[in-house]
Amino acid sequence: MALLQYNHFVSYHFFMPRLQISRRGQSVIASPIRKFLPLLQAAQKRGVEVYKLNTGDPDIAVPPLFFKTLKQYNSPNLPYAPTPGFPSHVNAWIQYYKQFGVRLEPNNIIPTVGCAEAILLALMAVADDGDEILVFEPLYVSYKSFSVMIGVKLVPIPLSAENNFALPSMNVLQAKVTAKTKAIVVINPDNPTGKLWSDEELSHVVRFAKINNLFVVADETYREIRFVGKASCLLADSESHNNTIVIDSVSKRFSMPGARVGCVVSYNEEVMGAVLKFAQARLSVGTLEQFALDSLIKQSKKITAPIRKEYQARRDIVYSALSAMPGVTCSKPDGAFYIIAKLPVESAEEFVKWLIRDFTYKNHSVMVSPIADFYITPGRGKDEIRIAYVLKIPLLKKAMEVLSKGLEAYGHRK
Amino acid sequence: MALLQYNHFVSYHFFMPRLQISRRGQSVIASPIRKFLPLLQAAQKRGVEVYKLNTGDPDIAVPPLFFKTLKQYNSPNLPYAPTPGFPSHVNAWIQYYKQFGVRLEPNNIIPTVGCAEAILLALMAVADDGDEILVFEPLYVSYKSFSVMIGVKLVPIPLSAENNFALPSMNVLQAKVTAKTKAIVVINPDNPTGKLWSDEELSHVVRFAKINNLFVVADETYREIRFVGKASCLLADSESHNNTIVIDSVSKRFSMPGARVGCVVSYNEEVMGAVLKFAQARLSVGTLEQFALDSLIKQSKKITAPIRKEYQARRDIVYSALSAMPGVTCSKPDGAFYIIAKLPVESAEEFVKWLIRDFTYKNHSVMVSPIADFYITPGRGKDEIRIAYVLKIPLLKKAMEVLSKGLEAYGHRK
Numbered sequence: 010m011a012l013l014q015y016n017h018f019v020s021y022h023f024f025m026p027r028l029q030i031s032r033r034g035q036s037v038i039a040s041p042i043r044k045f046l047p048l049l050q051a052a053q054k055r056g057v058e059v060y061k062l063n064t065g066d067p068d069i070a071v072p073p074l075f076f077k078t079l080k081q082y083n084s085p086n087l088p089y090a091p092t093p094g095f096p097s098h099v100n101a102w103i104q105y106y107k108q109f110g111v112r113l114e115p116n117n118i119i120p121t122v123g124c125a126e127a128i129l130l131a132l133m134a135v136a137d138d139g140d141e142i143l144v145f146e147p148l149y150v151s152y153k154s155f156s157v158m159i160g161v162k163l164v165p166i167p168l169s170a171e172n173n174f175a176l177p178s179m180n181v182l183q184a185k186v187t188a189k190t191k192a193i194v195v196i197n198p199d200n201p202t203g204k205l206w207s208d209e210e211l212s213h214v215v216r217f218a219k220i221n222n223l224f225v226v227a228d229e230t231y232r233e234i235r236f237v238g239k240a241s242c243l244l245a246d247s248e249s250h251n252n253t254i255v256i257d258s259v260s261k262r263f264s265m266p267g268a269r270v271g272c273v274v275s276y277n278e279e280v281m282g283a284v285l286k287f288a289q290a291r292l293s294v295g296t297l298e299q300f301a302l303d304s305l306i307k308q309s310k311k312i313t314a315p316i317r318k319e320y321q322a323r324r325d326i327v328y329s330a331l332s333a334m335p336g337v338t339c340s341k342p343d344g345a346f347y348i349i350a351k352l353p354v355e356s357a358e359e360f361v362k363w364l365i366r367d368f369t370y371k372n373h374s375v376m377v378s379p380i381a382d383f384y385i386t387p388g389r390g391k392d393e394i395r396i397a398y399v400l401k402i403p404l405l406k407k408a409m410e411v412l413s414k415g416l417e418a419y420g421h422r423k
Numbered sequence: 424m425a426l427l428q429y430n431h432f433v434s435y436h437f438f439m440p441r442l443q444i445s446r447r448g449q450s451v452i453a454s455p456i457r458k459f460l461p462l463l464q465a466a467q468k469r470g471v472e473v474y475k476l477n478t479g480d481p482d483i484a485v486p487p488l489f490f491k492t493l494k495q496y497n498s499p500n501l502p503y504a505p506t507p508g509f510p511s512h513v514n515a516w517i518q519y520y521k522q523f524g525v526r527l528e529p530n531n532i533i534p535t536v537g538c539a540e541a542i543l544l545a546l547m548a549v550a551d552d553g554d555e556i557l558v559f560e561p562l563y564v565s566y567k568s569f570s571v572m573i574g575v576k577l578v579p580i581p582l583s584a585e586n587n588f589a590l591p592s593m594n595v596l597q598a599k600v601t602a603k604t605k606a607i608v609v610i611n612p613d614n615p616t617g618k619l620w621s622d623e624e625l626s627h628v629v630r631f632a633k634i635n636n637l638f639v640v641a642d643e644t645y646r647e648i649r650f651v652g653k654a655s656c657l658l659a660d661s662e663s664h665n666n667t668i669v670i671d672s673v674s675k676r677f678s679m680p681g682a683r684v685g686c687v688v689s690y691n692e693e694v695m696g697a698v699l700k701f702a703q704a705r706l707s708v709g710t711l712e713q714f715a716l717d718s719l720i721k722q723s724k725k726i727t728a729p730i731r732k733e734y735q736a737r738r739d740i741v742y743s744a745l746s747a748m749p750g751v752t753c754s755k756p757d758g759a760f761y762i763i764a765k766l767p768v769e770s771a772e773e774f775v776k777w778l779i780r781d782f783t784y785k786n787h788s789v790m791v792s793p794i795a796d797f798y799i800t801p802g803r804g805k806d807e808i809r810i811a812y813v814l815k816i817p818l819l820k821k822a823m824e825v826l827s828k829g830l831e832a833y834g835h836r837k
Contacts, residue, residue, distance in 0.1 A: 028636040028666060031605070034548045034697030043506055043703045070499035079711075080494065085484035087681040092457055122536050122683070125705035134448045138552040138574045154704030160552045160574060191445070222442040252442060267501035267710030269536070269683075283448030289457045290568030291539035295709050296681030297493075 037157045041150055041358075041382035048365045049376055059365065060375040060408035062396045065200065065346065067264035069319065069399075072305055072312050075265065079301040090293040092285060094120040094272075098299040101306040102257075102272060108310060109242040117274055119284050120294040124230045124258035124271040129155045131254045131273055134283040135224045136161045136191040143185055143193040143223070145174075147349065147383035147390055149200040164190070165385035170340040170349060174204040182217050192224035192254075193217070197243070198231040201383050201395040202349055203324075203342020205235050215249040224280070225249060228256040230271070233313035235344035236321040240313070250276040261346075262313050263305055268298040320346045323398040323405055330409035331396075334416060346398050349380065352416065357381065357394050360419055370414040373407065451571045455564055455772075455796035456809075462779045463790055473779065474789040474822035476810045479614065479760065481678035483733065486719055486726050489679065493715040504707040506699060508534040508686075512713040515720040516686060522724060523656040531688055533698050534708040538644045538672035538685040543569045545668045545687055548697040549638045550575045550605040557599055557607040557637070559588075561763065561797035561804055563614040578604070579799035584754040584763060588618040596631050606638035606668075607631070611657075612645040615797050615809040616763055617738075617756020619649050629663040638694070639663060642670040644685070647727035649758035650735040654727070664690040675760075676727050677719055682712045734760045737812040737819055744823035745810075748830060760812050763794065766830065771795065771808045774833055784828040787821065 042063050052059055093099065099115045106113050121127040128151060136142055138160030144152060146165040156163045164185050168174040182193075195214055197206040206214075218225045227243040243253050258271035273284050305312060324341075327348055331339045336353030354360040357379035365374055377394045384390040398405055456477050466473050507513065513529045520527050535541040542565060550556055552574030558566060560579040570577045578599050582588040596607075609628055611620040620628075632639045641657040657667050672685035687698050719726060738755075741762055745753045750767030768774045771793035779788055791808045798804045812819055 028638065030548050030691075030693045030697050031551045031554070033551055034693070034701070037697065037700045037704075039700050040506075040703035043706075046505060046507075064503065066502045068500065071501045073499075075501075076496075082490075085487075086482065087485045087489075087679040088480045089478065089680045091460060092454075093460075122540075123706065126536075129705065133572055134444050137445045137447055140445070151704045151706075154700065158547055158573070158701055158704065224442065265501040266503045267707065269707070269709050277444075279444045279448070283444050283451065286451045286453050286568065287448070287572055289454035290451075290565040290572070291543065292457075292537065292565075293681065293683070295683050295712065297711065298709065 033157050033160070037154050038382055040154070041380065042378045045361065045365060045376065048362065052365050052374060056372070057369050058373045060373060060400060060404060060411060062399065062408055063376045063378045065261065065397045065399065066266055067261065067346070067399050068401060069264040069316060071265045072263060074308070075263070075301050075305055078304055079297060082297060082300055087296055090120070090296045090299055092119070092289045092293055094118065094294065095299050097303050101303040105306045105309055106242065106244075106274070109240065110245040111242050113274065116281055117276055119273050119281065119288055120299060121271045121273055121288070122294055123260055123266070123269045124228065124256050125151055127256040127258070127271045127273045128152060128226075128228065129159070130284045130287050131226050131256060132156065132161060133159055133287060134280050135226070135254070139189065140191045141187060141189045142191060143182070144385070145195070146385050147201050147380055147393075148194075148385065149196055149228070150383050152194065153382070153385065163385055167386060167389065168202065168204070170202075170338065170351065173340050174199070174202045176206075176210040176213060179213060179217055186221050190221065190223060192226050194226045194228065196228040196230070198235050198344025200231065200345050201347045201380060202340070203345045203347045205237055205343035211243060212246070215243070215246060215252070218252050219248070223252065225253045226256060227253055230256065230258045231261050231345040232257070233262045233309070234317055234320050234346060236317070236324060237343045244274065244276065252277070254280055259302060259306070262309060262316065264316065268295070268302065270294060270298045270302055320398065323402060324348070326402060326405055327396060327398045327409060330406070330413070334413050337416070348396050348398070349393055350396060351393050354392055354416075354419060357392050361394065363419060364415050368415050368418060370411045373411050375408045375411045375415065377412070447571050447574070451568050452796055454568070455794065456792045459775065459779060459790065462776065466779050466788055470786070471783050472787045474787060474814060474818060474825060476813065476822060477790045477792045478813070479675065479811045480680055480813055481675065481760070482813050482815060483678040483730060485679045486677060488722070489677070489715050489719055492718055493711060496711060496714055501710055504534070504710050504713055506533070506703045506707055508532065508708065509713050511717050515717040519720045519723055520656065520658075520688070523654065524659040525656050527688065530695055531690055533687050533695065533702055534713060535685045535687055535702070536708055537674055537680070537683045538642065538670050539565055541670040541672070541685045541687045542566060542640075542642065543573070544698045544701050545640050545670060546570065546575060547573055547701060548694050549640070549668070553603065554605045555601060555603045556605060557596070558799070559609070559613075560799050561615050561794055562608075562799065563610055563642070564797050566608065567796070567799065577799055581800060581803065582616065582618070584616075584752070584765065587754050588613070588616045590620075590624040590627060593627060593631055600635050604635065604637060606640050608640045608642065610642040610644075612649050612758025614645065614759050615761045615794060616754070617759045617761045619651055619757035625657060626660070629657070629660060629666070632666050633662070637666065639667045640670060641667055644670065644672045645675050645759040646671070647676045647723070648731055648734055648760060650731070650738060651757045658688065658690065666691070668694055673716060673720070676723060676730065678730065682709070682716065684708060684712045684716055734812065737816060738762070740816060740819055741810060741812045741823060744820070744827070748827050751830070762810050762812070763807055764810060765807050768806055768830075768833060771806050775808065777833060778829050782829050782832060784825045787825050789822045789825045789829065791826070
């Protein structure tokens with residue numbers, strides 16, 4: 010081996026930039042939902058009981074069928090799954106989608122590591138570095154991080170609680186379109202607002218997308234968790250077939266985000282071809298979870314009916330409790346298990362930190378998410394929080410009491 | 424809602440590009456390992472028994488402790504794991520790394536969805552769109568796909584079987600460096616070549632990286648599968664601390680790629696900060712697998728010793744068999760479970776397709792990977808295949824016989 014004459018390029022050295030991470034690594038933000046983990050752990054260490062309403066992590070038990078099926082896994086091996094998914098798993102999804110009037114072939118579905126990876130793969134399939142994607146804000150924050158990671162610019166269409174997060178006029182949407190716009194994202198039911206998109210709104214979004222040759226990324230992770238009307242899928246609208254990419258996940262409807270199983274669903278062959286090739290690079294989705302999920306996916310209707318009722322009851326409690334707190338305003342959500350509340354504070358982030366660090370009521374505190382980071386427009390949402398109602402009703406009531414007492418004490422602190 | 428006056432912007436319509444997927448979606452290649460799945464399935468449907476030597480999917484049984492521990496999971500819930508991993512899981516990794524003289528704190532490790540996601544997150548942490556990363560070719564093909572997905576240019580440093588894939592002179596490396604170069608990747612032991620990097624070579628790479636302010640992405644997925652010397656970790660070299668990012672995985676050492684658990688390990692705080700924030704966007708790694716892996720990770724030495732011996736015996740058989748085939752040349756690998764063979768054919772891809780579609784020997788065929796796509800330099804590797812020796816010895820011998828007969832028949836076909 011001809012070894013290096015290091016002294017030859019000492020001279021280069023002075024012109025080289027210092028060792029530094031990427032710009033995307035520098036600019037991606039910490040999750041506003043997850044960044045307070047160290048504060049939470051510190052509070053727990055001090056013996057404080059914390060009601061956790063920050064993460065969309067359901068407290069509801071996983072359908073026992075999952076663990077029962079899992080125990081039936083009897084291979085001594087744990088091989089990769091095929092990238093397009095185990096055939097039985099994909100067939101379970103095909104069965105599942107029929108109830109929404111959506112008829113799929115295996116090549117219309119690719120399993121993903123939760124809805125999160127489905128989002129990442131879908132965004133990459135439709136947009137390149139420098140391209141733009143329209144989103145409604147406030148927005149589930151992972152979209153923001155992913156877009157920074159892949160160099161895509163999110164262009165916000167502001168919604169507001171004052172008019173129940175209604176779709177703005179088409180002129181407002183149209184004004185956001187440039188030659189670089191590639192897609193529009195609709196989360197239905199929505200995280201973080203709990204908004205349920207009306208059929209009329211959805212058909213306007215689809216028409217807008219078609220006219221502008223945009224993809225519609227329809228994130229239907231919370232599909233069955235809605236308190237008005239019936240669960241549906243945008244792919245049932247044959248008008249949207251070529252444009253729509255559905256993001257799905259078992260995490261919320263089966264209360265099992267730790268399974269990390271979701272999927273991308275689309276009739277667009279080019280999209281599915283790209284998603285498959287992207288997905289091949291990371292090989293496969295968990296073998297055990299795919300195996301154990303098949304029967305749940307096929308029985309989703311039975312499983313999700315009581316869950317929907319439970320969340321509806323919780324929604325009523327949280328909405329009433331918040332509405333009764335002085336200075337707090339919120340819009341009544343019709344789906345998912347989130348609610349956004351506008352608080353009588355200057356900085357919700359400071360309030361959230363104060364709650365977890367400095368406040369207890371009967372030795373309890375409560376953890377919620379400040380949501381300024383769920384917005385793209387600077388300055389919006391500074392006094393807002395997102396509450397995930399993922400606690401049983403008695404605990405939820407107590408958590409609301411702690412929040413109320415916390416707000417009161419925060420107003421009186423010096 | 425002020426509805427759309429569609430006729431207002433019919434005029435826009437004609438200037439909009441047609442609905443089309445991203446350039447990255449168009450240019451990412453199908454996995455040369457996975458793209459023949461449909462041909463394989465067709466052969467199996469015809470009743471042909473196919474020896475599968477294409478995927479790095481070990482046939483060796485998963486250590487039974489894994490399934491035993493899995494059965495002890497007794498929560499009714501399946502929550503997200505913390506993004507930085509369950510503390511017990513991270514502690515298992517910390518224990519594991521001690522045997523290689525690497526002392527870690529929890530914030531030096533972030534669990535990932537297999538080594539694949541670790542690669543993606545590490546590449547994103549060090550390079551932006553348009554940046555360059557040095558790699559040795561032939562190269563594990565997922566690096567190529569990921570780089571297309573995130574807009575990073577891979578700059579190849581050609582290695583060749585003729586001199587056992589030895590590290591070229593530092594001048595060769597230095598000539599590849601531009602102001603956009605951010606990192607160099609070393610896979611050790613290497614996939615697809617089976618090359619084991621010598622300590623001397625590694626220290627040259629580290630020195631080269633430090634002089635040029637590059638990160639070293641050290642992919643040590645096959646760490647324990649080496650037939651010379653002792654398993655090691657580049658992080659034991661304190662010289663490289665700030666520059667090195669280790670990619671790791673349980674997939675190969677514990678024969679469980681279906682678990683989808685790996686990790687990123689680095690002492691560089693900026694890197695780990697970025698990786699954590701990227702990882703927060705996709706939330707977490709499988710809860711069940713993290714739980715069930717802790718005790719395996721702690722007992723890795725006991726588990727990997729017999730596995731290493733088994734692969735060594737297989738390596739000997741495959742190497743001898745290939746060396747005895749007329750016109751076939753190969754370099755004897757010292758690690759991982761792959762070997763590259765140069766075949767007396769014009770196009771290994773055509774040969775591989777022919778084998779699976781048109782050839783049987785005693786009703787058997789064999790599936791291997793053509794590796795032109797493992798190269799970045801156009802034209803290289805067209806007559807080469809990668810064999811993954813992931814079958815038990817008796818089957819492996821038969822598979823080699825089928826390959827030999829196939830080559831013979833292919834030479835005589837008209």
